[in-house]
Amino acid sequence: MLSHITTPIFYPNAKPHIGHVYSSLLADLIHRHALLSSPKPHSNKPLTHLFTTGLDEHGLKIQQAAIKNNFSTPKKFVDSLAVEFKKMDKLCDINYTRFIxxxxxxxxxxxxxxxxxVFQNGYIYKNTHEGWYSVSDETFYPESKIIKQPDGSYKNTETNTSVIPSNESNYFFKLSSFQSQLIELYEKTAQNMIYPPKYRDFILHELKSQPLKDLSISRPVERLVWGIDVPNDPTQKIYVWFDALCNYISSIGSINNVLENTPNIVSSHSFSADPTHQIIIPSPAETWQNTTHIVGKDIIRFHTIYWPAFLMAAGIPLPKQVIVHGHWLSEGTKMSKSKGNVVDPIDCIEKFGIDTLRWYLLQNSNLKNDNDFILKNLMDFKKISFVGKWGNLIHRCCSPKFSIHDAVLKFTTSNKTIQEDFQSIFSSPVDSESNIQNASQFKELYQTIIKDLETLPSDMKVMIETLETAKLLNKFWSIIDNLNQFIQLTTPWKLKSPEDLQKRNLIIYFVIDSMRILSILSQPIIPNLAGMFLDRLDVVKERRSWEFAAYKKDIDYAVDANLKNRPPTIQME
Incomplete structure (x- = not known):
């Protein structure tokens, strides 16, 4: 089955910010995990996952921003910002297959x-529209959501943006015809289509509490020049959201391909390893119905009311799911240019590295609430966790005092499981001459670590599907903390006698093979740093896939891991 994940297509009226990074990171995590646990793009087996991101480049805000920034045309303006967004994706290791x-x-x-x-099916008509229009949101709001401000201006209660009275001739979409269908969809047919359930309940409450009004889906050219012409009516431009939402289906081919379910080659999708590689979608209808949208809570209405209604009106199947996330605050307050507290992701990457930022965002966030970005915590996290816990543990095992490669060869060529190795080598009572204290404690740790690592791949699958990222990353740290405690209790550097050689080798093998597994599994989270950890252990690239994320699966690595003067994998600059 070929699945598809999408970010919102971002509105490029300014440079990308931390919110763009977060949406893209969530989609990238899902996409990389799917690829890690499935055939490679260039194998003979069918590809299993696509990832679309991109830009929403039409509309009045773009038209106005182009003039404000002294561009001769809106197209030249969005061309310049497309470069910035692609640059951001590259810096953040966002592994999309299409930038639409x-x-x-x-x-x-x-x-x-x-x-x-939609027009042929009778759901579009022309009429005069009078109401409150938000230039910022590019949509009309009902009288019930308008509040007069002390200065005499007006704002809407939904997004708190300014609105102005407007009277114009537009094309309308019969949104009111789909109220009962949408309620039925979210209550009975597809209860998990909006996730987390908190946001489904919010949309259901809105659908039940007030009637849906028909939606203006065009703008007169006297006000909007920068947009797609309404078919057969050059005096009108298509409403930006009717245009933009269609990108998700455009990305995987034509609407005709989806409706007819005819196989097609989508040359617009590619993988960084081979940009010329063409992807075949054997069943576009199936791929479309296995498409998941990731969106911020501010655009939930467009994706869970307007978008499914457009699709129903056109007779097109619905996508699988809409995953909604909250916003990022800065030190507990909303980010704004006037407050000077907007987090610059490029600055964070330059100071701390992209993998530190990726892990920090995933570990300190949840979908249900807004999340708080604290710069000091980001700095402390790299020093304490990546350097102090993860990198240092690998560095200690790579000391010239040990030979990981000898230990690998010793324990991967036996027919015993990792548990049986432990039982045979540590079967005799531990006494003072063994130089290993707290025997019962380290034996318990050994079993705990094995159990946690054996279940981590399946736990990871579930937690990535539900984007419980903080819970997932805490499981990684729990295992790493236990490994650090294990090596402190067993003190392999003290086991110098010939009688203790097997014990020392098993301790080093167990710790480093555990770290190899963790590094493989962490590739969707920290692709660059995980690769560096695996490089430090001389793990060849052909043995970094999901199938090798278990004890004794790689029988020959760390050939030069214990050579003198090899630098630490990660350190504070």
Missing amino acids: RTTDQDHVENVYKLWSL
Whole structure:
């Protein structure tokens, strides 16, 4: 089954910020995990996952921002910002397979197709619209959500943006026709389509508490120049959200391919290892129905009310799920340029490295609530956790005092399990001459670590599907903390006699093979640093996939791991 994950397509009226990074990181985590646990893109087996991100490049805000920034055309303005967003994705190791832009020709053609289907099915009509319009949100708000401000201006209660009275002739979408269908969808047919359930309950409450009004889906060219023409009516431009939401289906081919379920080659998707590689989608309808959108809570209405209604009206199947996340605060307050507290992701990456930022964001966030970015915690995290716990543990085992490679050869060529190795070597009572104290404690740790590592791949699958990232990363640290405690209790550097050689080798093998497994499994989270850890252990690239994330699966690594003067994998600069 070929699945598909998407970020929102971001609105490029300014440079990317930490919120863009977070949405992209969640999608990247899901995508990398799917690839790690499935066939490689260039193997003979079918590919199992696609990942789309990109830009929403039309609309009044873009038109105004282009003028404000002295660009001759909106297209030149969005071209310049597309470079910035792609740069950010590269810096953040976002491994997308397609970067879509709503100015892409294949997308424009799909927007025309979507409009035509909805129009032919009788869900689009022309009428005069009078209401409160938000330029910032590019949408109308009902009178019930408008509040007059002390200075005489007006704002809407939903997004707190300014609104102005507007009267114009538009095309309308019969959104009111889909209220009961949407309630049925979220209550009975697809209860998990909006995740977490908190956001589904929010949307259901809105659907039940007030009638849906028909939606204006075009703008007159007197006000909006930068957009896609309404078919057969050059006096109107298509509403930016009707245009933008269609990107998700444009990315995997044409609407016709999905409706007819005809196999197609999508040359617009590629992998960084081979940008010319063409991807075949054998069943576009199946891929579309296995598409998951990741969005911020501020655009939940567009993705869970407007988008499914557009698709229903066109007779197109619905995607699998919409995963919603909260926003990032800075030191407990909302980020804003006026407060000077906007977190610059590029600055964080330059100071602490991308993997530190990736791990920090995933460990200090949950989908249900807004999350707080604290710069000092990011700095302390790298020093205490990555350097002090993870990197230092590998560095200690790579001391010239030991030979990991000898230990690997010794214990991977036996027919015993890792538990049986321990029982045979540590079967005799531990006395003072063994130089190992606290025998019962380290034996218990040994079994705990084995159990936790054996269940980690399956636990990881579930926690990534539900994006319980903090819980997942805490499991990694629990194992690493236990490994650090284990090596402190067993003190292999003190086991110098010939009689203790087997014990010392088993301790070193057990710790370092555990770290090898953790490094393989952490590749979707910290792809660069995990690769550095595996490089330090001389693990060849062909043995870094999911199938090797178990004890004794790699029978020949760490050939030069204990050579003198090899630098630490990670250190504070």
